[in-house]
Amino acid sequence: MRRALEDFYRDGEPPWESGITPPELVAPxxxxxxxxxxxxxxxxxxxxxNAVSLARHGCQGLExx
Numbered sequence: 001m002r003r004a005l006e007d008f009y010r011d012g013e014p015p016w017e018s019g020i021t022p023p024e025l026v027a028p029x030x031x032x033x034x035x036x037x038x039x040x041x042x043x044x045x046x047x048x049x050n051a052v053s054l055a056r057h058g059c060q061g062l063e064x065x
Contacts, residue, residue, distance in 0.1 A: 037059045
């Protein structure tokens with residue numbers, strides 16, 4: 001199983017990666033009156049597209065596990 005997952009990433013085509021941060025993640029940080037950005041831990045973040053998006057909105061302490 002691990003080998004198959006590594007193959008997806010090596011080939012650059014993991015089927016679960018759309019390359020787009022889900023709107024459910026973006027909406028809370030972009031809405032008026034949103035709390036100040038803070039530290040975020042994204043568990044199982046794959047290629048890290050969501051971590052990058054959160055960092056662009058000012059979140060810090062992003063970790064890949």
